[in-house]
Each structure stands twice: as structure tokens, then as C-alpha cells.
Amino acid sequence: MTDTDGVLSLRKFSDVKLSDPFFDSLKADYPGFENWFEKKKDDKAFVSLDEAGNLQGFLYTKQETEELTDITPSLPALHRLKIGTFKVNAHGTKLGERFIKKIFDIAVACNVSEVYVTVFPKHEGLLSLLSRYGFEKVGEKMVNRMAEDVMSRSMTALGPTARQSYPLIRIAPTTKHVLLSIYPEYHSRLFPDSLLKTEDASVMVTDTSATNSIHKVYLCKIPGVEDLKPGDIVLIYRTKEGTIPAEYSAVATSACVVEEFRWLNSFPTLQSFLEYALPYSVFTKEELTKFYTDKQYNRVIRFSYNIALPKRIIRKRLIEEVGFDREARWTSFPITEQQIKHVLKLGGASAGLIVDTP
Structure with a gap:
């Protein structure tokens, strides 16, 4: 070890x-x-x-x-x-x-x-x-x-970069704010501070460098995430639990700040990809190798894990109180500055972590 x-x-x-x-x-x-x-x-x-x-x-x-x-x-x-x-x-x-x-x-x-x-x-x-x-x-x-x-x-006070500002997040009209959905099995491993009360931390979370790191690397095939820029805010949305209706089991859990987006094919070799992703990813070396080979998950997002919401906001409240579109495809969609502020407030995020700039 x-x-x-x-x-x-x-x-x-x-x-x-x-x-x-x-x-x-x-x-x-x-x-x-x-x-x-x-x-x-x-x-x-x-x-x-x-x-x-x-x-x-x-x-x-x-x-x-x-x-x-x-x-x-x-x-x-x-x-x-x-x-x-x-x-x-x-x-x-x-x-x-x-x-x-x-x-x-x-x-x-x-x-x-x-x-x-x-x-x-x-x-x-x-x-x-x-x-x-x-x-x-x-x-x-x-x-x-x-x-x-x-x-x-x-x-x-914010630093000159997102990394030097961590864990503070900057909310501004020029910043993109998006919801990003993650399946429960990956969410629990990637965001250990955001475990639900129904989850057993000893079973769901192993002590890996990805689990305990500030930075996270996530692969997906969700269209639109390639438009994310450093400093943009990602609201992590944990999808529904098993057969329990999404209205009550799907929840917003965390706020992250984008550090970088890369296409998978921007990595010239498997080794360069593994060196980039493995220390901060929930996926194993074998899984990452397969992803690199078959190119199914071709979008790579690196972000910092800034805020674990003390109170998770269920989908029903996100729709009825925050104004999220029930008919939207909840894999990823843009949210407004006021909506991200509303979610952070409902979630009990420390006001000191949020820097509101014009």
C-alpha cells in the first residue's frame, strides 16, 4: 500500500x-x-x-x-x-x-x-x-x-485562478452554470462528501485518490459539455435511486468549478490519457483503457469539488421552487445565475464560499 x-x-x-x-x-x-x-x-x-x-x-x-x-x-x-x-x-x-x-x-x-x-x-x-x-x-x-x-x-477573496480560489466559487453574469447528471454508482465514489443518508459510506466509498482529491476527472458523452470553460459552475445532479421515483430520489448534491474540457482524441497516447485521468477519476485503469480504445465516452471534464450541499435538493423542489424545466433532458442543461444561487441557498451552502461579482 x-x-x-x-x-x-x-x-x-x-x-x-x-x-x-x-x-x-x-x-x-x-x-x-x-x-x-x-x-x-x-x-x-x-x-x-x-x-x-x-x-x-x-x-x-x-x-x-x-x-x-x-x-x-x-x-x-x-x-x-x-x-x-x-x-x-x-x-x-x-x-x-x-x-x-x-x-x-x-x-x-x-x-x-x-x-x-x-x-x-x-x-x-x-x-x-x-x-x-x-x-x-x-x-x-x-x-x-x-x-x-x-x-x-x-x-x-478570490484568487487569480479557480485553483487559487478553491473552495470559493465565483458567480457572475459572464459565467456559465449548468446541471450535469451522474449515475448513483459513480456519484458516490466521486463525491464522498455528498453521500445521501441512505448510503453506507463504508460500502459505497473506497479511499482512492479520486475520492479524496480536490480535483475530479469525469468522462461522458453528453452533448454540450464541450462548451464549458474554466470558471464555469457545474451543479452535480445525482440521478434517481433504483425504482424510487426521480421526483423524490434524484437530487442536486454539489457545486463544482470547471478547470478544463478536453476531447478524448486530444490525448495522443493511452499513457498520456491515463496520466491525466487516473489520479482523479472514479474509473479503474482497465475501464479507462477501454474508454480510450472504444471512444464511446469522448468528452473529458476536469473540475474542482468546491461545495457539498449540506441539504440535498430533490427534483420535485428543483422544478417547483427553483424553476427547472420538467420537460428538459436532465443529462445536462444551462441554468440561470438566479437559479444556481437559489439552489445553493436551499442546499445550505456556506454564504462565505460564494462570491457574487457583477
Whole structure:
């Protein structure tokens, strides 16, 4: 088992082996790290273990509200999430992105205005990962006569790209908003945070990189999705459950932001397609190989998984309250700016995640 297979679990510090070689670099970088770790014995952190029980990732966060005077320049008082300790043995996998998703999940749950972390400049891989998701250097902090970069990320303002804005979504008159239907068996694997109460997570969801990733790749043959552009919003619609009428079992569950559309034939080789799709797809390598060969599902959409609606909106309400066309073909169709706002409100989406721009 590799670290892409390891589950992120919440554990007490006292249940984590400080003797694990994983912590050697932290002990070297931070004098007193062992004493600090011991004092935190009753606190909890997210960890990822390999099959042998060795640490592959560790994340500790805490909320702060005070002015940060130990940073140059100092930062004013604000409700922040501090990433206190964050290390990943990535080995070229997507584990780092999975921890980034967890950081943002915590930030949204705590309703903070900002997230920040201090990192030594020598940790180029971690700095690159943070920068990809909108973290910017705002100052320095001295540790053992060495300067750490202070990296900060706003949870209220959009970044220059959809990735750097995640999990915020931008709703604007110039943005397309579309409904996209997905069958239950694929939906449950692709969007684990959007499981219905009737589903058994232990059965329906396996801990794959696609399941736990920010980014998703989905193949379909639905006409019209090729018109999607980066920044467009996709409302995920889970189709009806078995023999239960769609009016009551088909539901809107999630809001995603388009990153890229590609035709399947734009991939010159099977290997290039697998490298693109496999880490973020619910389909197996064998399934993807078959799709590439027979070209039946020729449309490839990559999007970020921004909002799992706390309340799923059934088809009946989407028609009667939001105004969706009952007679439309519900594989995919455009929806208005007001309709997407209405769905997000009915679904209980955090208002802080939605940036409304003219």
C-alpha cells in the first residue's frame, strides 16, 4: 500500500509515535519540537500511515484570533486557522493535495477569514504546493536565527485562478452554470462528501485518490459539455435511486468549478490519457483503457469539488421552487445565475464560499 492508499485519520498526539523517522526533519528544524509534541498529547492531528504503520503525512491546525506580533511585518488581529505542523512524504503522489483539501475543509467548518503557515524556504515542494492553492508570502518569522516564510491564504477573496480560489466559487453574469447528471454508482465514489443518508459510506466509498482529491476527472458523452470553460459552475445532479421515483430520489448534491474540457482524441497516447485521468477519476485503469480504445465516452471534464450541499435538493423542489424545466433532458442543461444561487441557498451552502461579482 502506498500513501495514496492511506486514509487520513484523526488521532491524538499520544497515539502517534514520535520516534517515527518521519519526525526527524522536524526535530532538526525546530529545537524543542519533542517537548512541544509531548505537551500536545491530548490534542489531535490528521495523519496518514502506510501499510507498515509508518507516517506519511501529519497535519495539526488551530484557530487564532490575536494579532501576530512575532511575524515581520506583524499581522492584525483576525480569525485565522494556523497550520501548526504540516509535513507530507509525497513520493510523487496526490497525498499533499488530499491534506490541502482537509485544511480547507477545516477552514470552512471553522468559518475563518484566513489560513496561514510558516515554512522554511528549503522546503520547495511544500511551498510550491501551497502556492498552487493561493497561498502567498506575507512576511517572515525567525526560528533559531533562521527565517521562515509566512504563507497566507484568504478565505474571503478570490484568487487569480479557480485553483487559487478553491473552495470559493465565483458567480457572475459572464459565467456559465449548468446541471450535469451522474449515475448513483459513480456519484458516490466521486463525491464522498455528498453521500445521501441512505448510503453506507463504508460500502459505497473506497479511499482512492479520486475520492479524496480536490480535483475530479469525469468522462461522458453528453452533448454540450464541450462548451464549458474554466470558471464555469457545474451543479452535480445525482440521478434517481433504483425504482424510487426521480421526483423524490434524484437530487442536486454539489457545486463544482470547471478547470478544463478536453476531447478524448486530444490525448495522443493511452499513457498520456491515463496520466491525466487516473489520479482523479472514479474509473479503474482497465475501464479507462477501454474508454480510450472504444471512444464511446469522448468528452473529458476536469473540475474542482468546491461545495457539498449540506441539504440535498430533490427534483420535485428543483422544478417547483427553483424553476427547472420538467420537460428538459436532465443529462445536462444551462441554468440561470438566479437559479444556481437559489439552489445553493436551499442546499445550505456556506454564504462565505460564494462570491457574487457583477
